[in-house]
Amino acid sequence: MAGSKRDYYEVLGVGKETDQKEIKSAYRKLALKYHPDRSQEPDAEERFKEISEAYAVLSDPDKRRQYDQFGHAGIDGRYSQEDLFRGVDFEDLLRGFGFGGGFGGGGSIFEMFFGGGRGGRRGPSRGRDLRYDLEMTLEEVAKGVETSIEVPRMEACSTCGGTGAKPGTSPQTCDQCQGSGQVTRVQKTPFGQMMTSSTCPKCGGRGQTVSDPCSECRGSGRVRKTRRINVKVPAGVDSGQHLRLGGQGEASPDPGGESGDLYVFVNVRPHPLFKRADDDLLYEADLSITQAALGADLEVPTLDGMRARIKVPPGTQSGSVFRLKGKGIPRLHGFGGTGDMHVRVNVKTPATLTGRQRELLEELAVEFGEGERESKGTEGARGKEKPGEKKEKGLLGKIVDEVKGAVQ
Ligand SMILES: [Zn+2]
Ligand SMILES: [Zn+2]
Incomplete structure (x- = not known):
C-alpha cells in the first residue's frame, strides 16, 4: 500500500510550505467535491478517504513533521488508521456543507473508513428485493394475463404491527443508542480523544428494544409468510422481461424501513406449433405435390385457437411464405397493432404410393x-x-x- 500512495501535498493540491489555514481550505474544497453523500464521482468514497487522510496528517504538526522527514513510511509504520484520524474533528470541518450534521446523521468518519457500511449512512435499512419467475404460454402472451402468484417473503408481523412488542405493550427507545441504532465510543488516549462508531449491540441497529416480545415474531417484528400477489402481465411480453412491483418485496428488518420490491421475470415456454420472432409468428405447413402444383385452399391453426385459410396458388414452390396479417403477437404496451403470422409451406414428396x-x-x-x-x-x-x-x-x-x- 505504502508504495502506491500519492503524496499528501499532491492529494490536497498544496505546496510544502502551505500553512494550516490554507490546508484546511484546500481540504474543505475537495471534501465538497468528493463527499460520498453528494458526489457523483464513481470513486468518490476512495477519493474522500484519500483527502481526509492527507488532511489528518498535514493538519497535525507532529504527523506533518514525521511525514516531511520520512514520507509515507514514517506515517504508516507509526500510526494505525484510527490513530491517523484521531483528534481531527471532521464534523466541525464539514459543518455548513449541508451534509445533515456530518455523515448522514449519526455516523462518523470512522464508521465510513472502518467498516460502518455504506459510507456511514444511517437510517433504517430497506427490505430485500425478491425475484419471481413466471412461466407463460404463448397464448397467454398474446392476450396478456392476470394471475396471482405465491411469494414466500418476510412480512411485518401482523400481531404486533411490526414493532416486535407484545400486543398491549410498546417498544422502548433503546437507551444505549438513544434510538439512533449507532453507538459512538469516546476514548481518552495520550494523543487526545478517539471516537469510534458502530452498530448498537443492544438493539442491533433497530434503535428500539422490546422488553415483552411478541410471541408471533419473537420480537423481530417480521414473520415469514407466503403471500398471494396479483400480477397483471400486459400482452406482448417476451422472455427475460420483468415487471417491478414496488414495495412487494421483503419488509425492512428495521422499524419504519422501506420494503423491497418484487421483480416478476417472464419466461415464455416454447410453443409446439408456432415459433416466435419478436411480434411475428412462424408456422410450418405441409403441402402435397399436387396441392403445390394445382393450388389449394390451406387451413392453418392460429394462436387464438381458430383457423385461418390461405389460398395457395397453383405452382407454389416449397419454402414459399404466406403472411397472415395481424395474426401474430400484440405489440407490448399497445405500441401499434399486432404482429403477423408467417406460414411457410413445405412440399412433401409422398414416401409411399398406392x-x-x-x-x-x-x-x-x-x-x-x-x-x-x-x-x-x-x-x-x-x-x-x-x-x-x-x-x-x-x-x-x-x-x-x-x-x-x-x-x-
Ligand atoms: Zn410480532
Ligand atoms: Zn440501541
Whole structure:
C-alpha cells in the first residue's frame, strides 16, 4: 500500500510550505467535491478517504513533521488508521456543507473508513428485493394475463404491527443508542480523544428494544409468510422481461424501513406449433405435390385457437411464405397493432404410393417428357439408398426440378 500512495501535498493540491489555514481550505474544497453523500464521482468514497487522510496528517504538526522527514513510511509504520484520524474533528470541518450534521446523521468518519457500511449512512435499512419467475404460454402472451402468484417473503408481523412488542405493550427507545441504532465510543488516549462508531449491540441497529416480545415474531417484528400477489402481465411480453412491483418485496428488518420490491421475470415456454420472432409468428405447413402444383385452399391453426385459410396458388414452390396479417403477437404496451403470422409451406414428396397413384404419376412423368421411367423411376423414388443407375436418375430428376424452379 505504502508504495502506491500519492503524496499528501499532491492529494490536497498544496505546496510544502502551505500553512494550516490554507490546508484546511484546500481540504474543505475537495471534501465538497468528493463527499460520498453528494458526489457523483464513481470513486468518490476512495477519493474522500484519500483527502481526509492527507488532511489528518498535514493538519497535525507532529504527523506533518514525521511525514516531511520520512514520507509515507514514517506515517504508516507509526500510526494505525484510527490513530491517523484521531483528534481531527471532521464534523466541525464539514459543518455548513449541508451534509445533515456530518455523515448522514449519526455516523462518523470512522464508521465510513472502518467498516460502518455504506459510507456511514444511517437510517433504517430497506427490505430485500425478491425475484419471481413466471412461466407463460404463448397464448397467454398474446392476450396478456392476470394471475396471482405465491411469494414466500418476510412480512411485518401482523400481531404486533411490526414493532416486535407484545400486543398491549410498546417498544422502548433503546437507551444505549438513544434510538439512533449507532453507538459512538469516546476514548481518552495520550494523543487526545478517539471516537469510534458502530452498530448498537443492544438493539442491533433497530434503535428500539422490546422488553415483552411478541410471541408471533419473537420480537423481530417480521414473520415469514407466503403471500398471494396479483400480477397483471400486459400482452406482448417476451422472455427475460420483468415487471417491478414496488414495495412487494421483503419488509425492512428495521422499524419504519422501506420494503423491497418484487421483480416478476417472464419466461415464455416454447410453443409446439408456432415459433416466435419478436411480434411475428412462424408456422410450418405441409403441402402435397399436387396441392403445390394445382393450388389449394390451406387451413392453418392460429394462436387464438381458430383457423385461418390461405389460398395457395397453383405452382407454389416449397419454402414459399404466406403472411397472415395481424395474426401474430400484440405489440407490448399497445405500441401499434399486432404482429403477423408467417406460414411457410413445405412440399412433401409422398414416401409411399398406392398402385393407382403410381400409375398416375408414371403417366404424368410421360406427359412431362420424362420417358421410360416405368421400371426405374418408381423404384428410384422409393429406394433412394439403392446405388447405381437409379441413383443417377434420381439425381438428374432433382436437377431438372431446380432448373424449373429457377426459370419460373
Ligand atoms: Zn410480532
Ligand atoms: Zn440501541
